[in-house]
Amino acid sequence: MSVQTPSRPKDPAASASAARSGGPLGSVDRAARALLAPTRSGSSPLAVAVVTVLTVAAALGITAGLVAIVGGTPGEVFSSMLDGSVGTPGAFSQTLLEATPLLLVAIGSCISSRAGVFNIGQEGQMLIGASVGAYIGLRTQGPPALVLTLTLVCSALGGALWAAIPAVMRYRRGVDVVVSTLLMIFIAEQLVSFVVSKPWLLQETRVGGQVVAPQSNALAPSFRLPTLGDYPGLTISLGAFLAVGLAIVVAVLLARSRWGFKLRMLGHNPLAARHAGVREATFGGLALVLSGAFSGLAGGVVLTGEVYRLQPGMSDNYGWDGLLVALVARDNPIAAVVTALVFGALRSGGGVLASTGVPAYLIDITQALLVFAFVLPPALLALWRSATDRRRQAAAATSAQAAPSGAGA
Amino acid sequence: MILDDGATILSSAIRLAAPLGFAACGEYLAERAGTMNISIEGMMITGAFTAVATASATGSATLGLLAGAIAGLVIGAVHGNASHRLAVNTFVVGLTLNVLALGATSFFNESMDLTGHQVAQVSIPVLRDIPLIGEPLFVQRWPVYLLLGLIPLTWYLVERTRWGLELRAVGENPQGADVTGIRVNIRRRQALLWCGLFSGLGGAHLAVGAVGSFNDNMTAGRGYLVIAAVIFGAWRLRGTILGVALFGLADAMRLALPAVGVKLNSQLLIAAPYLLALAAMVLVVRRTRQPAALGKPFTRGIV
Numbered sequence: 001m002s003v004q005t006p007s008r009p010k011d012p013a014a015s016a017s018a019a020r021s022g023g024p025l026g027s028v029d030r031a032a033r034a035l036l037a038p039t040r041s042g043s044s045p046l047a048v049a050v051v052t053v054l055t056v057a058a059a060l061g062i063t064a065g066l067v068a069i070v071g072g073t074p075g076e077v078f079s080s081m082l083d084g085s086v087g088t089p090g091a092f093s094q095t096l097l098e099a100t101p102l103l104l105v106a107i108g109s110c111i112s113s114r115a116g117v118f119n120i121g122q123e124g125q126m127l128i129g130a131s132v133g134a135y136i137g138l139r140t141q142g143p144p145a146l147v148l149t150l151t152l153v154c155s156a157l158g159g160a161l162w163a164a165i166p167a168v169m170r171y172r173r174g175v176d177v178v179v180s181t182l183l184m185i186f187i188a189e190q191l192v193s194f195v196v197s198k199p200w201l202l203q204e205t206r207v208g209g210q211v212v213a214p215q216s217n218a219l220a221p222s223f224r225l226p227t228l229g230d231y232p233g234l235t236i237s238l239g240a241f242l243a244v245g246l247a248i249v250v251a252v253l254l255a256r257s258r259w260g261f262k263l264r265m266l267g268h269n270p271l272a273a274r275h276a277g278v279r280e281a282t283f284g285g286l287a288l289v290l291s292g293a294f295s296g297l298a299g300g301v302v303l304t305g306e307v308y309r310l311q312p313g314m315s316d317n318y319g320w321d322g323l324l325v326a327l328v329a330r331d332n333p334i335a336a337v338v339t340a341l342v343f344g345a346l347r348s349g350g351g352v353l354a355s356t357g358v359p360a361y362l363i364d365i366t367q368a369l370l371v372f373a374f375v376l377p378p379a380l381l382a383l384w385r386s387a388t389d390r391r392r393q394a395a396a397a398t399s400a401q402a403a404p405s406g407a408g409a
Numbered sequence: 410m411i412l413d414d415g416a417t418i419l420s421s422a423i424r425l426a427a428p429l430g431f432a433a434c435g436e437y438l439a440e441r442a443g444t445m446n447i448s449i450e451g452m453m454i455t456g457a458f459t460a461v462a463t464a465s466a467t468g469s470a471t472l473g474l475l476a477g478a479i480a481g482l483v484i485g486a487v488h489g490n491a492s493h494r495l496a497v498n499t500f501v502v503g504l505t506l507n508v509l510a511l512g513a514t515s516f517f518n519e520s521m522d523l524t525g526h527q528v529a530q531v532s533i534p535v536l537r538d539i540p541l542i543g544e545p546l547f548v549q550r551w552p553v554y555l556l557l558g559l560i561p562l563t564w565y566l567v568e569r570t571r572w573g574l575e576l577r578a579v580g581e582n583p584q585g586a587d588v589t590g591i592r593v594n595i596r597r598r599q600a601l602l603w604c605g606l607f608s609g610l611g612g613a614h615l616a617v618g619a620v621g622s623f624n625d626n627m628t629a630g631r632g633y634l635v636i637a638a639v640i641f642g643a644w645r646l647r648g649t650i651l652g653v654a655l656f657g658l659a660d661a662m663r664l665a666l667p668a669v670g671v672k673l674n675s676q677l678l679i680a681a682p683y684l685l686a687l688a689a690m691v692l693v694v695r696r697t698r699q700p701a702a703l704g705k706p707f708t709r710g711i712v
Contacts, residue, residue, distance in 0.1 A: 169691055359519035383495055
């Protein structure tokens with residue numbers, strides 16, 4: 001990381017280190033590596049994997065400790081969560097249902113993070129997507145397949161539009177994306193509350209003297225996402241296939257296409273990307289809008305596959321948790337498939353926690369600890385490496401000082 | 410009649426704004442040092458829970474207030490070390506800490522039996538009888554008056570001490586500050602510690618001062634409101650405090666207006682602070698006032 005001091009050939013320690021790092025070109029190589037440092041983690045994948053195993057073990061250990069503190073048995077909690085998430089076909093169906101929106105949100109987060117744009121407004125983009133989708137699904141008549149497709153597409157468009165506002169604010173006025181996407185979550189929440197509280201918008205129609213809740217009417221059964229299989233057996237919603245398919249498409253595009261290359265270039269080094277002709281506003285803005293589209297689609301999938309009506313609380317932290325999925329998957333859409341399944345299993349397993357006497361909030365703690373377990377290892381290794389580097393340099397400096405004075409005496 | 414309603418609204422505005430005020434002083438400090446601290450929500454909720462848990466265990470709401478501040482400090486220390494020592498993205502750390510804090514406080518709240526406690530109310534004779542402003546200003550829980558001291562202290566720390574000068578340098582130009590010998594990441598960690606202390610106190614005041622008990626997710630996004638206040642105030646303490654007061658007033662009006670019979674859209678009132686903060690960032694060209702290195706991590710060497 002530090003700038004290499006020019007090595008004196010007579011200096012034994014420096015020449016030894018030059019020899020170790022590949023002759024006189026060593027310092028050039030080191031400088032080049034320092035320049036490239038932000039573009040790669042620098043630690044070997046094996047080291048990162050080993051440390052990650054340790055941190056994940058620590059995270060699970062802390063979770064088990066918390067269970068013990070409140071008087072539960074970690075083993076019992078683990079087995080009941082396993083039962084509640086993958087134990088029966090019905091439980092596994094629930095896991096898949098919960099994992100689908102998480103995965104969709106995570107794919108979008110991967111795209112924007114790869115471009116160096118940190119979108120944290122997924123929760124709001126989901127809600128707006130679901131609102132637009134609900135409007136289409138409730139107000140359109142036509143062949144079911146067409147209306148369903150239109151609902152999902154318009155959900156994605158809604159999320160994209162909501163994310164386009166921060167994108168415009170960022171590239172026209174320089175407003176920080178993290179702040180604007182964050183603040184817009186709360187505006188979206190109030191907007192949805194408003195939409196479902198006005199009869200002329202989407203509030204449910206009063207039947208007789210019934211009290212109307214702040215929610216929309218339910219979608220017609222034919223306009224909902226079809227599922228394979230029947231309850232209580234394994235049921236898989238079409239949304240799950242859609243999400244996995246999109247994960248593969250995005251992974252291939254990011255890794256293999258020219259567009260993906262430019263996007264990653266922008267994320268690694270905006271300066272170099274600008275010199276190579278990548279337009280920051282176009283690519284960064286598009287990444288943010290796409291991320292919003294995926295969140296909006298997640299909202300549409302929750303609407304058409306799980307809740308069936310627009311409710312202010314329908315996003316149910318899917319947006320926040322999907323962002324965490326992307327963090328654990330280290331912005332890799334394929335890894336996000338697996339991570340979303342794990343987080344989905346945690347969510348559906350959390351539903352049965354109450355029967356063991358352990359508060360279901362344990363799930364949130366576990367998820368947050370897992371994020372730290374996956375985010376910290378590269379940073380820990382980098383800190384350790386720079387500490388060893390510094391020690392080595394200090395040792396070289398003292399021996400370099402000692403050598404001439406020793407010769408003089 | 411109008412005076413009575415006015416006094417009630419003002420009174421509750423001050424009550425609602427005070428927890429934000431503590432946290433805003435902290436967030437202001439952190440942002441001037443260049444950390445866009447979003448874990449403030451986590452600091453507040455942890456402070457709130459710890460305050461009630463401590464007060465419940467010791468029977469003293471004042472001890473609870475102190476414990477809440479220390480709990481916030483701990484979150485600040487974790488955040489500071491993770492993002493300004495380990496160099497993990499500060500937003501990732503903040504976001505995860507928020508999820509962790511919200512989950513952990515609700516988890517322990519459900520498995521513990523807490524009794525509510527509330528700090529003493531100050532009521533200044535004679536002055537409290539002034540119409541309209543008497544009751545709002547002179548009948549409040551005592552930490553509100555502590556806040557009156559903290560605001561000038563924050564100003565003095567940032568604007569009039571060497572430490573504050575270095576803090577601002579670190580937020581504006583970390584490379585330059587580093588060259589002059591300021592330990593950039595240490596200053597940023599210190600600012601986060603102050604932020605944790607003040608935000609923890611803000612959360613604690615919400616719990617054992619304003620409300621008197623703890624509910625799951627009782628901060629309900631107040632931390633994000635504080636971030637909006639700092640932006641609305643264009644990274645100046647005066648503007649930030651004005652933002653906090655305005656947001657408190659909007660909240661008080663939302664609660665009080667239906668009783669008075671005035672119809673105003675409550676969704677719009679809740680969303681107003683966020684809209685104002687966004688508008689402040691977009692319309693008023695104050696970007697030059699934003700600390701130049703806000704949210705950017707610092708590593709020594711080639712940038």
